[in-house]
Amino acid sequence: MPLRDLNDAEETAASIESADALSRSELLRAALMEVVERHEPDVARALRGEAPHRAMSTRLLARTLQAQAIWFQLLSIAEQNRDMRRRREVERQRGHAEVLGTFAHVFRLAADQGLGAAAVRDALVQLRVRPVITAHPTEARRVTVLERHRRIYLRLYDLESPRWTLREREDLQRAVRDEIELLWLTGELKLDKPTVDQEVEWGLYFFEETLFDAVPALYARIEQAWQRQFPGEPLELPAVFAFGSWIGGDRDGNPFVTPEVTRRALDRLRRAALERYQARLGDLARQLCVSERVLPLGExxxxxxAAALAASGRGEALAARNPGEPFRQFIGCMRLRLAATLAADERDDPPGPDAYAGADALLADLAAMQQALAEAGAQPLAQSFVAPLEREVRCFRFATARLDIRENSQRIRATLAEVWQCLRPGTALPAADSPAWKDWLLTELAAPKRAGGAWDDLAALSPAARETFETFRVVAEARRRGDRDAVGSLILSMTHCAADVLGVYLLAKHAGLFHDATATERCVLPVVPLLETLPDLRRAPALLKELLEVPLVQRSLRLSGGVQEVMIGYSDSNKDGGYFSANWELYKAQAALTRLGERAGVRIAFFHGRGGSVSRGGAPTGRAIAALPAGSIRGGFRVTDQGEVVSAKYANRGTAHYQVELLAASVLQHVLMSEREAALAPCHAFDEAMEAISGVACTAYRQLVERPELLAYLQGSSPLEELAGLNIGSRPARRGAARSLADLRAIPWVFAWTQNRHLLPGWYGLGSGLEAFVQVRKARGLALLQRMFEECRLFRTVIDEVEKTLLAVDLDIARAFAGLVPDRAVGDSVFAAVEAEYRRTCAMVLEVTDAGEIAERFPQHRRRLARRLQTMNQVSREQVQLLQRLRAGGDDEVRTALLLSIGCAAAGLGATG
Incomplete structure (x- = not known):
């Protein structure tokens, strides 16, 4: 597919406007102004530009900032509604296969390129797509606020119908206004830092509102599109799509995720699925009022x-309640079994014979109903009523989402170091990357497990080490309960060498997570190395080659179908080397690991640790996947959805359904076509240019971030230290007590640069890299870059996202933030470097793209930003003043106003960290 056709669906559909494209935002703004006028007339005057902010009291300024944040949120809701209407309009005018991001479109493309049904089916049935919801602290909105947004969106959806009378439309508009009034009266700020348990409930909100329905609908759309494109060709879909979660399992730097918290998270996720199925079976019982006198059923x-009634213990009552209605009787027995399953969970007992041992048993009962209806000639009823629930159970099983455990390699090594000292008191501890340490790990892994000894008696270990080991035991308990779908993988952050991964295997062995009695053969817990820094990405092939040579690892991978998953981190690699270099190193690592897997006979599956902002890997879904190395999606595809990305994608039903299909269809398109596309074909000249640009860009970036005064600059020129007051996550912003840039997490790093309108992590260094390349190679170098822009998918994607970021940078506002740095020399010096690199980057990007202005290829994005820019700039200037006042001894009113300005700016830019 040509690069010009790979803009996201929003840009591609921009030419098809509904007649009332702006009426939704006009309606919402009028309703907001009416509410504000009634409650705070002075705020309304400020919003209309009739009264200057500087003349307002701090309380009224805070209310004005709240109103501006609400307006940004309402505008986003209107735009989501507009985008859905555009997609429907494309489908109405051109057909479903013309809607980008759909399976109908991918199937049509595949057929056009000569791929037959068999090839497409083979790729489709091997598809494994897993978005993973995380509680990374980038969501500045409360669940209460999200619920209000959901209801406003639904009212806008209702208003799309032409069937309403004038009176009914006025009632709907009044309902919109009422929801906005309740939003105005709802506090924007979280008064307390959320607990992990509350974050679990936040994640479940999206499942209960949209995602439990979205996945069954996805399967139905796949099957419909398949039959239209390949009529008569059979298709048996496995569970190609499911969800993962980190909420309650991500221990990396979060002291509040204890083994007991993880246990509660697993229990809550399981209960959510079981309660959902209870409700759905109740609905199914009301629908399938089928009389056996009218529809004869097989023996x-x-x-x-009969067997289910007899085993239920309440067979006579169920038969009497629904005489002659076998489906209702059968469903009644199923509901009793689910109730028994829930009751056993409450008692913390394993499921008894009257309960479901696992999701497979429930699926068997649903299959029996589908088969009975089909054999009786009522296949359409089976497809319409039973199949959706069967698809739901296949996806969510008894777990809702598979909970990953994430732990830092330092914690694993520290725990094993204490075990070493217990087993070998008085002997020197080898270095973590030494042959001696690896030899000890391999020796312990090969030794049969014996009762007693230091591994069973943990009293000698520190509380931190015991807690780390206990987490593994929680995973083992969940699996012993028959809940093999409850836990996904152990993600090992900051993996530096193969021994780090082997250490995880050793802890898993002694926690009861090996398949055999002697604990020497296979580990049932998949272990996923997370490669986050540029050095770790560069040594990834050597690390994985060493790991795959270990027989225990080879045996363990057979349990997962010969797939080794590797997670790659976009956030820390960007913070480490800058945007361009991080993207290039990530690309090279994926390509190299894919080739390594082919040689080793192992499929490498990549787990993409992306955030919402461009600098943390955020990009339009379809374009981001299309730019991955050809053939790199082999054994599945996982990606994190974090913070505001979760609510943007999944808060509303229509958007959720589209986003789920967009992700899965984009992955399938890459699998089918990436190795056929010229834009992804290896090109030595392009690779050489990328390497040269990356080297200079990384050097320029490192020269800035290694300046000893940069932390002081960032602290002074942004609300970095004040961000903690937003209470947007349970995890601390820093990894420890140190106060260095290295210790600062990627999320607050990006959040701070976004708030002060530098947006530095999304572009800094690229201008230097491009300029140096052209200076060395002259006109031929520029011509090559322009050719790369047209023909190289990765380079084009990086340039596109940099341009969108540059459009949101405001040097005048950034200069005002820089003026907050106490040491004027530091502020002036660092800002001068930023300003010079910004101008250099803009100039070089325009040369490469041969454009007249930044981001002129993205008119929809420009319009979206323009609708916000005047208010955003005003909010940013207010934030500068509020920071000055707070740091000069401002009171709680000033602090509240500042926090509202931070949330408002985040809402306007559409991203936090």
């Missing part, structure tokens, strides 16, 4: 109903 199903 097999009759026998199944």
């Amino acid at each position: 097999a199903f009759r026998a199944a109903v």
